[in-house]
Structure formats: structure tokens, C-alpha cells
Amino acid sequence: MRSETDDIRQNKAATRALDEMDRKILGALAVDATQSFAKLGAEVGLSAPAVHERVKRLKANKTIKATIAQIDGPRIGKPLLAFIHVMAQGWGKTKGMMALSELPEVEEIHSATGDTGLILKVRVASPHALEGLLSLIYDLPEVHSTKTYVALNTHLERDVQAGITEALSEGEHLR
16 A cells, blocks of 8 residues: 555655765664664654655665665574685676676675786685585686685674764774
């Protein structure tokens, strides 16, 4: 069933820049995206309908891309986190390399600068599984080498944060 406000014509306000209240809402949602609009409103100082309209706008303009469950890798049998730097012919973003995105072990693929073309974030069940994944990567004709970094421990892992450190945005150094 559609909400009464879903058919309201979009206007310039829908494409406006993020303000401080949007950032507060995004920050609260990053901690718990399942909370009610009433609870969210109380946390940021707005009414539930006002928060609902802002969240709806943030979804419509793709600032909020999805609401997802964060799954714990070790609890589902994937305790080994690794980053694979892939050196390949040309840019590296080939059909073969991008086909790796179909594997559930591959969480992220990034183009990069420096001595690597692509960086893959992968989560696997064991060193043996990592070796199998590397074998698949080396089977691609464009790949000529990799460097793999295994994470021993994760001290911080989070999605994009809405806040901005003013000193960084102004080019200052943090002390």
C-alpha cells in the first residue's frame, strides 16, 4: 500500500544539499536503521513526520542506498578477511575480473592508484579457501600478479559515516 505522500511531485528541495539535520539523521540510522521515526525524531529533535519526509527524500535521491543487515563473518563460517591487490594488463577492470563480483566471498572491488589496478576485499572460510580464490584470480589471462594482505584483527569496520571533520575539510591538520 502506498503512502499518501508518495505521489507528491518532487521539487528543488528534493535535490538540495545535505544540511546538519540530514547528517544527524544519517548518523543515527547508521547506528540503528531499524528504529522508528518517532524514536529517531526524539533523538535528533524533529517530529516523526518530519523525519519520515527527510528519510524519504534521502532514499529518493540515493543518499540512502539500501537498508541492510550487517552480517558477522566469523559467525557464518567466514572468519578470514583479506585484501587482494591485483596487478593486471591495462586498467584491470575486465569482464573476467568483474565476474568475480558474483562470488559471495568477494565483498568489494575497487579501482586503485599506485602499483595495483584493483583491490578486492574478500572474506573466506579458511586459508585453503583463500588459496582457491587466488587460483580463480590467477586463471584470468589478464592477471599477472597479486599481493594478499590477511587481516589479523579488525579494530574498526563500518559503513560510510555522514559526519564531516571540519578541520579535514578545511585542509587543517588534526592534533
